[in-house]
Amino acid sequence: MHVAGLFIYPVKSLRGCAVSSVELDALGFAGDRRFLVIGADGQMLTQRGVTRMALVGTALAGGTLTLTADGAGRVSVPTVSDPTAPLHTVAVWKHAGLQAEDCGDAAAAWLGDVLGLTCRLVRIGEKFLRPVTKKAGRPGDVFSFADGSPVLVTSEASLADLNDRIQENQGEPVPMDRFRPNLVLADCAAFAEDTFPHLRIGDVTLRAAGKSDRCIMTTTDQRTGLRGKEPLRTLATFRRDPALDPTAVWFGANFINESKSGKIHVGDRVSTA
Template sequence: MASVAELYYYPVKSCRAVSLNEVTVDSFGFENDRRFMFVRGNGRFLSQRQEPRLATIKATITTTGRRIDRLRLESSLVENALEIRPRFDGETIDVSVWEDRVRGVDQGVEAAEWLRGILRTDSVHNRLVAVPDKDYRRDVELPKSFPSVPHSQLSFTDAGPLLLLSEKSLEDLNRRLEERTGETVPMSRFRPNIVVAGCDEPYEEDTWLLIQIGAVPFMSYRKATRCKMTGVDQESGEVDKIGPLEILREYRAPRGPGKAEFGQLLVPLTTGGTVSVGDPVKVLDRKKTT
């Protein structure tokens, strides 16, 4: 039977992953996932697509109960770490993630100054923002044929509350990549929340519709579309000459060369439960093939 091999969350959008042994599921997916992001002066989100150096930023949060008390950011590119007491209320600014316009709480000049050293720019218009406690709503865009999940929404993530990927699928991609380049890539390139071991076949997760992990049910509603961030080393921020995206486009792009797919987007059907490494992944229903 398939089981959970690894769990990750990303406190700051497009920064380094944090490994977990256990995590609480909330209306955004995993608790504290992508609650912060960097934006340009116009409010547009910053990501490794434009600024691969963001991959060098390690974020650590300190909580009391379910409340984030401190956020610490550090990077090999600068000597000093940033440590702030984040704000989740008060004045907000307009920010955007792709076509979604929402509000974010500006975390101040100190964070903006620290980011200058990472991006090596004189601009202080780039800011760090947080998902506000109130007056924030960003709905999950589910296919019309799927039932609605009213409690579920998106934080600052790109497209889905959670991303699941199997070890077997990565093995298949790496076999193809090694044949072409002599190299392989780690799972971190694809920034999953849930890594599954024990699948019988590569891409078996593509067939799952309803699954249960621990006591938490999830609906798998579409494949994840991949971008050039898969070519960014998640430790150094360096960019591959030939990355996994080029290989994926050859055999995982049924909707066209710009739509390579790898991994599954999940929406939790209940909140408040926990998911742990080692939990079995029970397949409750599979997608109908046509």
């Protein structure tokens, strides 16, 4: 088994970046979901409600986050914390009272024009603290603006199995970016990622934190922002677990980075022992 792909999503719910290697830090994959878009009411915005977020590209280089969109040019902001920046109190699902730094009027105006709404871009800074509250979490486990855990793992075999079923159901296959994984495994059985208690990649160890419950975002084309029925329609036929939640459908697995430093490369061998 080996690493087939690595991805980071610098801004929650905006377009992600494929990378050839990734550093780990206390929050998970360095650079992953360190920024968040909030509405005029201070609530987080995601593709669940704003599908146009899929049309905004992201790039990290030289301590700078750059956002791009067709016909709108670009805007850049520093990635480093600014202790003098105004703070916003934000929530990510059940985690309320999180302190995030405002990224300035230029970024807010640019994003607002692209998305067609009033919003602000905020960043993780020195005042941000979000402990992992899943049962698998341990003291010292913290993470970013990600939904449920620091690292989401999928596999090529799981996607292939799903797409075979979608085509049998007269649907169009979906790409991996619908699931926004951080780490994609190759050379394992379909849905084996659900069963691994740990993943060990070089000197990095990831600890399992449960299967990933999938939402309507998976039905949004990450290149056009258009929404369809797949893959949720087909996942609902074979990826339910009444013991966990009879209404949920599952694809991919959540992991916590036991290692708070280290590096992973595409092609690295992966073990579970």
